[in-house]
Amino acid sequence: MKDPVHVIQQIAGAFEQHPSDEFSLIENGAIAGQYLARFWQPVALARDLKPGSAKRIKILGGYHTLYRAEDGEFKLVQDRCPHRGTSLAYGWVEGSSIRCRYHGWKFSGDGQGEDFPAETATYARSICLKTYPAREYLGVIFGYFGAGEPPEFLRFPELEDESAGELLSVATVLPYNYFQRVENDIDEVHVHFTHGEFAGSFGISDIPLIAATETDYGLVNVATRPDGSKLFTHAFMPNVMLREVVTQQDRSQLTVHAAWRVPIDDTSTLSLFIDRVANPDKSMHEKLKTMIDPNELAAKIMSCEMTLDDVDELHPLLPVIQDTVCMAGQGVVADRKAENLGRSDRAIGLLRRLWLRELRALRAEEPLKNWRRTTEEKLQMVELANAA
Numbered sequence: 527m528k529d530p531v532h533v534i535q536q537i538a539g540a541f542e543q544h545p546s547d548e549f550s551l552i553e554n555g556a557i558a559g560q561y562l563a564r565f566w567q568p569v570a571l572a573r574d575l576k577p578g579s580a581k582r583i584k585i586l587g588g589y590h591t592l593y594r595a596e597d598g599e600f601k602l603v604q605d606r607c608p609h610r611g612t613s614l615a616y617g618w619v620e621g622s623s624i625r626c627r628y629h630g631w632k633f634s635g636d637g638q639g640e641d642f643p644a645e646t647a648t649y650a651r652s653i654c655l656k657t658y659p660a661r662e663y664l665g666v667i668f669g670y671f672g673a674g675e676p677p678e679f680l681r682f683p684e685l686e687d688e689s690a691g692e693l694l695s696v697a698t699v700l701p702y703n704y705f706q707r708v709e710n711d712i713d714e715v716h717v718h719f720t721h722g723e724f725a726g727s728f729g730i731s732d733i734p735l736i737a738a739t740e741t742d743y744g745l746v747n748v749a750t751r752p753d754g755s756k757l758f759t760h761a762f763m764p765n766v767m768l769r770e771v772v773t774q775q776d777r778s779q780l781t782v783h784a785a786w787r788v789p790i791d792d793t794s795t796l797s798l799f800i801d802r803v804a805n806p807d808k809s810m811h812e813k814l815k816t817m818i819d820p821n822e823l824a825a826k827i828m829s830c831e832m833t834l835d836d837v838d839e840l841h842p843l844l845p846v847i848q849d850t851v852c853m854a855g856q857g858v859v860a861d862r863k864a865e866n867l868g869r870s871d872r873a874i875g876l877l878r879r880l881w882l883r884e885l886r887a888l889r890a891e892e893p894l895k896n897w898r899r900t901t902e903e904k905l906q907m908v909e910l911a912n913a914a
């Protein structure tokens with residue numbers, strides 16, 4: 527069967543032009559890739575990797591081997607074995623070391639050559655793997671791929687509060703450029719159209735006015751509706767968002783939702799979210815395992831074999847399918863030259879200006895803004911009109 531990601535990319539690619547911006551392409555040393563590498567990025571869900579197993583991952587345009595030592599700790603190392611270059615992900619995990627499947631070279635978790643069975647011990651000690659900092663947070667594995675020491679890890683007290691419900695984390699591959707997804711995170715108006723059935727369910731049936739302000743961590747997008755209620759979306763530079771979304775199984779409730787949009791390469795994106803769900807649907811993990819692949823449905827819609835209205839409204843990732851059709855519909859890499867922005871795109875305009883400012887500083891080797899949360903308080907996400 528054809529990979530639906532490729533099917534969508536083929537269809538979407540018909541509209542592709544050379545991008546006119548500096549932030550969408552990340553491969554081959556592009557400045558946006560260099561910038562993203564200066565931040566911790568999620569690479570996988572911890573539950574997908576049992577102790578003693580390894581996985582080949584692609585992130586920021588490059589392959590790496592992620593493995594889980596037998597004691598449960600995660601290790602991130604260069605993908606290709608220094609001997610003759612096969613992927614270490616196909617090898618064996620031994621304790622906290624990894625042994626290559628091809629000729630058995632073994633490296634410790636900190637990259638030191640340990641045992642090369644057909645070679646001398648001296649030769650083994652002379653060769654090392656490149657390793658990357660890795661850590662687990664709320665069931666997600668993060669890696670740092672930049673030069674030097676990693677920055678302070680970005681934590682979310684909004685998600686850490688165990689009394690507020692259960693965690694639900696989901697990782698999906700999106701068949702288009704990551705920046706389209708980053709921009710969509712602060713596009714409040716699309717909710718009324720792309721996800722129309724969710725918009726009316728929490729008293730947010732009116733189209734809002736948008737205001738956006740730069741903050742210590744990125745920007746806050748404030749969507750004010752005619753009754754005076756406000757929804758706040760927090761965009762953490764460079765590619766993380768935090769807001770509340772309508773709960774899938776109970777549309778009268780909101781769920782805390784944090785999402786990372788990381789380029790796998792120029793044309794596909796790892797989208798990974800962590801929710802803290804107040805009233806979790808106990809069968810959600812089972813539903814996620816047995817659901818029809820969201821990309822398979824999006825591919826059929828984009829090939830005009832079905833429409834979005836034909837998708838089961840109980841599909842656990844219905845919003846992802848709806849977003850994929852709209853964002854892959856912009857082209858695999860959107861051409862922003864042909865756009866006409868309006869007042870509803872103010873937050874997107876601000877986001878692009880922040881990115882351009884930082885990329886220009888990076889290129890000129892000038893100081894970059896140290897994006898960080900300056901408070902440990904939870905950030906405000908909703909202000910209802912009748913709450914005052």
Ligand code: FES
Pocket residue numbers: 607608609610611612626627628629630631
């Ligand atoms: S390629 Fe890994 S041991 Fe030979």
Ligand SMILES: [Fe+2]
Pocket residue numbers: 710716717720721845849
């Ligand atoms: Fe959306």
